[in-house]
Amino acid sequence: MLENFNFRVIWEYMPLYGQCFFATLWLSALSLLGAVLVGILACGMRLSQSRLLSWPAGIYIESIRSTPLLAQLYFFYFGLPSLGIMLPEWVTGVFALTLNSGAYYAEIIRSGIQAIHFGQIEAGISSGLSYFQRMRYIVLPQALGMTVRPMLGQAIVLVKDSSLLSLISIMELTRAGQLLTSERFMPAEGFLTTAAFYLVIYYLLKAFSNWSEKRLIFKEAF
Amino acid sequence: MISFKNVNKWYGDLHVLNNIDLEIAAGEVVVVCGPSGSGKSTLIRCINRLEPIQEGELVVDNMAVHDKNTNMTKVRAEIGFVFQSFNLYPHMTALQNTTIAPIKVRKMKKADAEELGRETLARVGLKDRIYSYPAQLSGGQQQRVAIARGLCMNPKIMLFDEPTSALDPEMIGEVLDTIKMLAKGGMTLVVVTHEMGFAREVANRVVFMDDGHIVEVAPPIDFFTNAQTERGKAFLSSILSH
Numbered sequence: 001m002l003e004n005f006n007f008r009v010i011w012e013y014m015p016l017y018g019q020c021f022f023a024t025l026w027l028s029a030l031s032l033l034g035a036v037l038v039g040i041l042a043c044g045m046r047l048s049q050s051r052l053l054s055w056p057a058g059i060y061i062e063s064i065r066s067t068p069l070l071a072q073l074y075f076f077y078f079g080l081p082s083l084g085i086m087l088p089e090w091v092t093g094v095f096a097l098t099l100n101s102g103a104y105y106a107e108i109i110r111s112g113i114q115a116i117h118f119g120q121i122e123a124g125i126s127s128g129l130s131y132f133q134r135m136r137y138i139v140l141p142q143a144l145g146m147t148v149r150p151m152l153g154q155a156i157v158l159v160k161d162s163s164l165l166s167l168i169s170i171m172e173l174t175r176a177g178q179l180l181t182s183e184r185f186m187p188a189e190g191f192l193t194t195a196a197f198y199l200v201i202y203y204l205l206k207a208f209s210n211w212s213e214k215r216l217i218f219k220e221a222f
Numbered sequence: 223m224i225s226f227k228n229v230n231k232w233y234g235d236l237h238v239l240n241n242i243d244l245e246i247a248a249g250e251v252v253v254v255c256g257p258s259g260s261g262k263s264t265l266i267r268c269i270n271r272l273e274p275i276q277e278g279e280l281v282v283d284n285m286a287v288h289d290k291n292t293n294m295t296k297v298r299a300e301i302g303f304v305f306q307s308f309n310l311y312p313h314m315t316a317l318q319n320t321t322i323a324p325i326k327v328r329k330m331k332k333a334d335a336e337e338l339g340r341e342t343l344a345r346v347g348l349k350d351r352i353y354s355y356p357a358q359l360s361g362g363q364q365q366r367v368a369i370a371r372g373l374c375m376n377p378k379i380m381l382f383d384e385p386t387s388a389l390d391p392e393m394i395g396e397v398l399d400t401i402k403m404l405a406k407g408g409m410t411l412v413v414v415t416h417e418m419g420f421a422r423e424v425a426n427r428v429v430f431m432d433d434g435h436i437v438e439v440a441p442p443i444d445f446f447t448n449a450q451t452e453r454g455k456a457f458l459s460s461i462l463s464h
Contacts, residue, residue, distance in 0.1 A: 120310075126303035127322075127375060130295065133327075204455070
């Protein structure tokens with residue numbers, strides 16, 4: 001079987017793969033950054049006393065989590081232009097990934113925040129710290145520290161989900177496999193190489209996860 | 223310094239503070255005691271509006287705590303609060319726990335705040351533990367860090383909500399000694415506690431609460447030896463009998 005495997009073609013396509021590898025990296029990184037920010041914002045709104053804030057956040061989180069990413073992606077790609085909003089493909093892709101993962105990050109961060117003993121927040125209130133100061137210095141450092149593992153897990157999901165962007169003709173790793181397949185009809189070579197590159201990103205993220213967990217997770221005091 | 227006038231508070235139907243009238247002068251040490259559920263914790267949590275009151279007037283350091291328009295950050299900066307369960311920030315060292323509010327609320331320079339934090343931690347006997355995290359400290363040490371955290375804001379008033387109830391017996395003394403030191407220094411203190419020996423020694427007055435009412439207010443000697451009410455006598459006999 002392996003004698004049929006054409007390494008030469010893979011080598012030939014390596015510049016394309018390299019280019020697409022970095023495309024996947026930066027599309028994912030941009031979406032990840034956006035998703036964490038959207039997640040913190042949505043989580044803050046969801047936990048707010050005001051229904052004006054918590055309801056929209058709840059509707060956003062629930063509707064994203066209950067529908068497939070592909071449907072969301074197609075909605076933004078085909079639906080938005082029909083509403084008169086024209087965006088470049090990569091913007092649409094990053095937008096969809098950001099909104100999708102943002103909902104999951106909101107829930108992950110919420111679990112971290114709710115694990116914090118409320119007495120610490122009362123201590124912050126008592127010493128005159130404002131809501132944002134309490135969030136910034138007491139709640140978020142601990143919530144983000146406690147949830148490093150699930151957050152990195154979601155980051156890995158996001159990187160793999162970015163393969164769906166190939167369906168709206170964005171050049172990234174999966175699209176490279178599709179090109180090799182359609183130009184040379186070598187699906188095994190094409191997609192195995194694609195998979196190998198995802199594996200590299202996976203191990204990069206995992207190494208980062210292990211490193212940051214050691215630095216960020218704090219011993220609980222009580 | 224602290225003045226309750228006809229203060230009422232409800233949790234739903236439960237009348238937790240019932241027509242509270244109480245004046246606490248500057249420099250006074252007041253111990254609040256009573257059976258559990260009597261409203262004593264609620265009483266002191268109202269002073270810095272951790273709990274809002276629904277009726278009456280509550281004035282602290284000439285600022286109207288009952289008024290929704292009062293800037294509570296300013297009021298709270300003058301009041302240190304020490305909790306039963308310490309409530310230290312576990313991701314910060316003892317020193318960081320004491321400096322965060324001076325830096326962020328008082329806008330003190332970091333170096334000055336750290337100098338102050340070091341001095342204050344030394345004052346409560348923790349000179350060697352300034353870089354320890356809460357998880358590395360005993361309960362008594364954690365509570366002393368919590369007291370130092372309050373003191374670093376240079377407050378006019380310190381409130382203590384059962385500061386020794388979560389501690390092992392051998393650590394109660396070190397925390398009470400720290401509070402006594404503050405009492406001798408002339409700070410206004412309101413302490414919710416069942417430590418009657420402590421009350422006898424340092425309190426100017428004992429406030430006895432039951433069922434949301436202030437039942438008796440008296441100097442400790444009078445209260446302990448000659449309680450005026452049946453409920454006061456019953457409470458004393460139940461806590462002093464063993």
